[in-house]
Amino acid sequence: MDILEEIVAHKVEELQERMDFIPPRRLYSLVEEQIKKETSAPASMRQALMDSPTGIIAEFKRKSPSKGWIKQEGKASVIPLSYQQRGAAALSILTDTKFFGGYDEYIQQARAAGVTIPILYKNFVIDEYQLFQARYCGASAVLLIAACLEKDKCRDLLHMAHELGLEALLEMHGEEDFEYADIEPDMYGINNRNLGTFVTDVNNSFRLAERLPKGVCTVSESGIGDPDTIRQLREVGFHGFLMGEHFMKADDPGEQLARLIRMLSVER
Template identity: 65%
Template sequence: MDILEEIVAHKRMEVELAKAAVAPQVLYKQVEAILDFSVASMKQALTASHSGIIAEFKRKSPSKGWIKEDGQPDIIPLSYQQNGAAALSILTDMKYFGGCDDFIRTARHSGVNIPILYKNFVIDEYQLFQARLCGASAVLLIAADLSVAECRSLLNTAHQLGLEVLLEMHSKEELEYADLKPDMCGINNRNLGSFITDIDNSFRMAELLPEEAVKVSESGISNPDTVKALREAGFRGFLIGENFMKTANPGVALHEFIEQL
């Protein structure tokens, strides 16, 4: 079993435990009560931004272990916003990434009002309601762990809840998922099975995606020159986490990165 298979298998158990704790019909009613409140559009934010940086609050990874175990969700996300992030990504997986839904709630309560991506392994519509309830603007759907039919169903439900979708692909074999017309097409430079990172993957995949797609490059970006080259290749979003989180002050690191752009 590769890492992705292990994560998804655990996620299925996790979702069932969550449903046992809060029944789906209870969660759905909680979300219904807030559907009048719209959330900021990540697609629009990236399209309008000069940097396009989606700064990620990521305390841990399966391959590196803890990156910043003491990272505070009421400090770092707000600092990202204050230092020019176009949008945020917040990890909500606990076991493998040291995150939780409350991190998004805490970030919102601290004053974050820019778009937030609910970064998790979404395999069940229940998780979409969890994402909407905690204050996310968009959700990540990963082609590698969903069939096209499952992805289409989740995408439609997300839209009904007022959430945008960043649909992540890694290989040419997954390009058919782009036909679902997600709000944003993500290209992951990291193979989720082996966790090997190759930034050239974004350049290879860019020309194969629909021209009108809002393209987001994910993982392994650590150099402003790489962002400049990716932008020339048609990308509008650049998801960067570890490069900032491993520093003493992630917000300042983001500011310095944008200055170089």
């Protein structure tokens, strides 16, 4: 198996264990009660990216399958809020435990610390149960990966996400994934990392940019580390730039973000 196949196979087992612990009916009831108490819907990640002068989605990512631990001591109660304070347009928080060292509770901790900007629930979503997990923990949007899902399943998950008040970022990597583009997600993403091998090449976004629909919110994901690359990606039509390791490898991820934004401002 390649890395993606291994992750998805484990996700099936993990989901069953989670459902045994918190049955779907119970989780759905908790989310329904939560929505009734809310005074406003989750903030729009799409709108935040379209309105932002930088479009940076700063990611809280402690570990990866290819690199191992990046920042094992990183705290979800500290770094995401620092990202917000230093100018991130939105956040991405890894919630996969085995391969990325994440938990749903990290989104709850970020919200409790004062994060109000949109948060992407970054996981390998294969079942609607996970959409309810995302909504319950305080996410604004979910990631739907074309390589993980049959097209009809992906469309069904998108519709359910919308019913829950969540937006969806559709992640594509290669030409074969563009058959999913007509399901009309809120945001269209190009992942520069091959999820089978975890090899990263930012040229993937430049290569596929012209294939993206016009007039939609588009995101380049992974492998971005300097302001010049962001500027060039913006020139070919991208609105959002998902960056994780570049920040998380630094002693102070929030300050690393602030430094990048200062460099972008100088360029403008």
